[in-house]
Amino acid sequence: MPNNRRARTSRIMGIVGAALVATSLSACSTQVSDDKAGQSIAPSIPGVELAPELDHLHGLHIKADGTILAGTHRGLFAIGDSGDTVRVGDSDDDLMGLAGVTGSDTLFSSGHPGPSTSTAANPLGLRASNDGGRTWMDSSLAGQVDFHSLATDGKTLVGFDGASGVTVSKDQGRSWESGAALGVASLALTDSGTWAVTSSGLQYSSDDGRTFTEVAGAPSMVLIAGSSDALWGVDQDGFAWRSREGKGWEKRAKVGAVEALTAASYDSAYAATSQSLYALS
Structure with a gap:
């Protein structure tokens, strides 16, 4: 991680995460099978208030500079x-979808003008944008x-348009192939494959979204995000969890x-x- 991004991330974590420190050591080994105990020790953490408020948040991304x-x-x-909160670029498009690789200024979006x-x-x-969202092509x-x-x-992009199932591109979105006919609330990519939050629970694909199988023992997620081998999710009760490639889950906050x-x-x-x-x- 570049020094400026590490420093900026540390500042934000310090502002928002102070209440987590005292309890994080006891929470770090909590598994999904110990859910009752996990609820008693996973702390509610304070947030940084956004000013001005954002209008209907659709996605988050971490740029190269943090x-x-x-x-x-x-x-x-x-x-x-x-x-x-400060507008980036001139666009006021409704960005229904937003994706990028953490630590990169390359972004992809979708939505309405x-x-x-x-x-x-x-x-x-x-x-697509190669300058952190200032301009789009x-x-x-x-x-x-x-x-x-x-x-x-x-390189790989996976998307869901609300109707026709998962769609996959292996060339940064220039061409697309149909994947599984699956209703999806949230998608993530990790080193091992594709993850999808569905009405029947968290599902996983090792074949670029063509087929999915349910992930046994996973929390009932509503959102999921991935980076390298890491998965983070938020469940129906508002608890945040983390896992390495879906193998065991820790309730964090x-x-x-x-x-x-x-x-x-x-x-x-x-x-x-x-x-x-x-x-x-």
Whole structure:
């Protein structure tokens, strides 16, 4: 991790995570099979209040310099160390889907054109940015697809458009193939494969989203995010969990009904509502 990104991440973790320190050692070995005990020791942690509030948060991303970006109903915003939110670039598009590799300034998005780009194709299809979201380029599927959930590892992209199942690209979104006919609430990519939150629980694919199997013993997730071998998730009761490739789960903190989640590593993640940002460790 570059020094400036490490320093910035440490500042945010310090602001948001102080209440977690006293209880994190006792929580670190809590497994999903010990759920009752886990609920008693996983702390509720304070968030950094966002000012001004964001409008309908859709996704989070961590840039190369450690800045946290938030995709919203009115475009892309950067979140400052103390919770200040500033628009990135000129776009006010509704970014229904937002994905990028942690620590990269390459982003992918989807959604609908905002008032300033009302002549653009609707839906936007897949768009890409190589400068941290300041400018966007049409990539593919313009006028065809609005991805509600997106995930990428830099080359592979997996998406769900709310209707037709999982769609997969192996060439950074230039071409696409149909995957499993599966309803998905959240998607993640790790070193071992693709993860999907579905109505029947967390599911896993080792064949680029063509087929999925249920993950035995996983918490009942509503959001999931991945980075390298790390998985972070938030369950239906608002508890944040982490795992290495779905093999055992640790309950870390109570964050409540958050709207977006991103994983920096096994040791660090961020969750947010339109009003607050939470640092997880």
